[in-house]
Structures are given as structure tokens and as C-alpha cells.
Amino acid sequence: MRRKDTINIVKSMDRGPIEFGSRNFEHEGDIMTVAKKEVVTIPQTASIKEAAVIMVKNKFRRLPITNPGTGKLMGIVTSMDILDFLGGGDKFKILEEKYHDNFLAAINESVKKIMTRDVHYLSYKDSLNTAVEKMLEYGVGALPVIDSDDNIVGIVSERDLALLLSGVLTDELVEDYMTKKVITTSPGTPIESASKIMVRNKLRRIPVVGEERRTSHPEKEKLVGIITSTDILEILGQSKVFNNMTSNSAEEILNSKITEIMEKEVISTTPMTRLGDLCELMQNEGIGGLPVIKNGELVGIITERDLLKVIKQ
Numbered sequence: 001m002r003r004k005d006t007i008n009i010v011k012s013m014d015r016g017p018i019e020f021g022s023r024n025f026e027h028e029g030d031i032m033t034v035a036k037k038e039v040v041t042i043p044q045t046a047s048i049k050e051a052a053v054i055m056v057k058n059k060f061r062r063l064p065i066t067n068p069g070t071g072k073l074m075g076i077v078t079s080m081d082i083l084d085f086l087g088g089g090d091k092f093k094i095l096e097e098k099y100h101d102n103f104l105a106a107i108n109e110s111v112k113k114i115m116t117r118d119v120h121y122l123s124y125k126d127s128l129n130t131a132v133e134k135m136l137e138y139g140v141g142a143l144p145v146i147d148s149d150d151n152i153v154g155i156v157s158e159r160d161l162a163l164l165l166s167g168v169l170t171d172e173l174v175e176d177y178m179t180k181k182v183i184t185t186s187p188g189t190p191i192e193s194a195s196k197i198m199v200r201n202k203l204r205r206i207p208v209v210g211e212e213r214r215t216s217h218p219e220k221e222k223l224v225g226i227i228t229s230t231d232i233l234e235i236l237g238q239s240k241v242f243n244n245m246t247s248n249s250a251e252e253i254l255n256s257k258i259t260e261i262m263e264k265e266v267i268s269t270t271p272m273t274r275l276g277d278l279c280e281l282m283q284n285e286g287i288g289g290l291p292v293i294k295n296g297e298l299v300g301i302i303t304e305r306d307l308l309k310v311i312k313q
Contacts, residue, residue: 031126035145035154041066044112052236064144071151075115079229087192088199103250132311158304175271178300184209192254204229207291225262268293
């Protein structure tokens with residue numbers, strides 16, 4: 001049964017939206033015009049499974065951890081923290097050593113054990129440019145916003161900032177900002193291995209490619225799907241996964257192939273797509289990154305973080 005203090009929604013000041021007709025992101029205090037004011041937070045006593053379910057349900061990649069009594073920011077748990085726990089990195093030792101591979105017991109461990117305590121944050125007086133600089137410097141996808149008493153009053157993400165650009169960008173093209181050296185994986189990759197790839201390379205999504213044989217072309221790789229951190233988190237909230245388990249072993253789930261959970265219908269873009277159109281597509285589809293396809297081949301990937309670099313020009 002869910003504890004009463006598991007979820008807290010913080011509401012704060014609403015200064016209303018503003019229109020950005022230029023790329024001036026230097027105004028002090030503008031961060032609160034973009035930040036989401038209703039912030040879902042959890043206490044450090046919430047379980048890892050509860051955190052994952054809340055993230056998936058709300059399409060979040062992170063949850064601030066606050067003190068239920070004071071509301072002060074104590075830490076943050078991200079999709080990367082949970083992937084690290086699921087075999088991606090050092091936090092996997094909790095599952096192996098403390099719970100001896102007992103998956104069902106381990107996912108009920110408190111988020112206190114895996115959360116990030118050294119949280120990068122913004123002041124409610126900061127500019128949008130400060131938010132962009134911190135996200136790019138620290139490689140984080142969102143920043144909590146706190147007031148002078150260290151209480152959380154909002155949160156701003158890469159997506160929030162990238163969407164500001166949809167009406168500003170006109171001539172910029174995807175090919176000029178996309179990442180060309182794409183880390184990919186194959187359909188036979190186990191979930192645990194996909195988690196490791198994401199954690200080690202700080203990726204939220206990995207294109208899945210397979211060989212395509214054509215009579216007129218040599219063998220080449222074809223995009224057959226995409227696996228995201230959210231896809232992996234979803235397994236913690238799916239009852240059918242647990243119903244089909246023959247044991248409590250984490251290995252049983254983590255050795256499953258990514259084809260069981262990856263997205264097979266992939267939304268992609270092209271190198272010649274305007275960034276403004278790309279931003280609108282991302283907003284309409286609720287996605288943070290797209291593979292870039294040219295003549296049927298994967299030639300790059302472009303994400304919200306790539307779009308932030310436009311602001312810094």
C-alpha cells in the first residue's frame with residue numbers, strides 16, 4: 001500500500017508565460033516564466049519501484065527528494081540512478097550484495113540508497129541563460145528551482161528550454177547540430193547491457209539496428225527500433241513482468257532481450273529538417289530525441305541537449 005507521504009505536489013508563484021521573439025535569455029528572474037510550478041516530489045523513504053512508477057506515469061526523468069516536514073530539497077533520483085541500480089553501474093551492488101539477486105525485495109529498497117545528494121539547482125532569480133549553462137556544464141536534463149529558504153518552487157528541463165526555440169529558429173538545420181557518431185545496439189542485447197550502455201555514456205536512448213540484406217546493396221545496418229530509459233523503467237511497474245517470473249531472480253528479468261520492451265515504431269527526422277519544425281515535432285510527440293535518417297540509413301541523432309547549444313551561440 002502506498003504511504004501517504006510518497007508524493008507531494010509543490011505549487012509556487014505563477015508569473016505567467018512570456019513570448020520569446022529573440023534569443024535574449026539573459027533577463028534576471030526569467031527562469032520562473034518557464035519552470036513548471038507544480039513539482040512532484042517524493043520523500044527519501046519512497047521505494048525505488050514507487051519512484052519508477054511515478055516517473056513513467058508522469059513521463060518524468062527525475063524526481064526531487066524533499067523533507068516532508070520542511071519542504072527543503074534533499075536530493076534527486078533520476079532515471080539514470082535507477083538504471084545504474086538495474087545493472088548499469090555501481091549501484092547494482094545493492095541488488096547483488098544486499099539482496100543477493102532478489103529482484104522483488106531489492107526494488108522495494110528506499111530511494112535514499114540510490115538518490116543523488118549533490119544536486120545542481122537554480123535560484124528563482126536566475127536567468128534562462130544560467131539554466132542552459134548549468135545543464136550543459138553538468139550534463140543534467142533538469143534543474144530544481146529553489147527560493148531563498150531552500151524550498152523548491154519549480155523545476156525546469158531541457159525540453160522546457162528547447163521548446164522556446166520552436167518559433168525562433170528558421171534557417172538552422174538538423175545536420176548542423178546532430179550527433180554524428182551514434183552509439184547503437186542490436187536487438188539481441190539484454191536489458192542489463194542496455195542499462196550499462198546508457199549509464200556509462202550518459203544516454204537516455206539508444207537506436208537499435210539490425211542488418212538489412214538487399215540484392216543491389218551490400219549488407220548495411222537498418223534502424224529497427226529504439227530503447228529508452230523510460231522503456232526500462234516501465235518494467236518495474238508492469239504486473240505481467242512479475243506474474244511471468246519463475247523466480248525472484250533479477251538475472252531472469254535483466255537478461256531479457258530489449259526487443260521485448262523497445263519501441264519498434266520509431267519517429268525519426270532528416271538532416272535537412274529545420275530545427276523549428278523539429279522542436280514542434282518533439283513537442284507534439286512528447287519525445288526528447290530523434291534518430292536522423294538519410295536514404296534509409298542512420299546518420300545521426302539529435303536531442304534536446306543538442307538544441308540547447310543553439311541558445312549558447
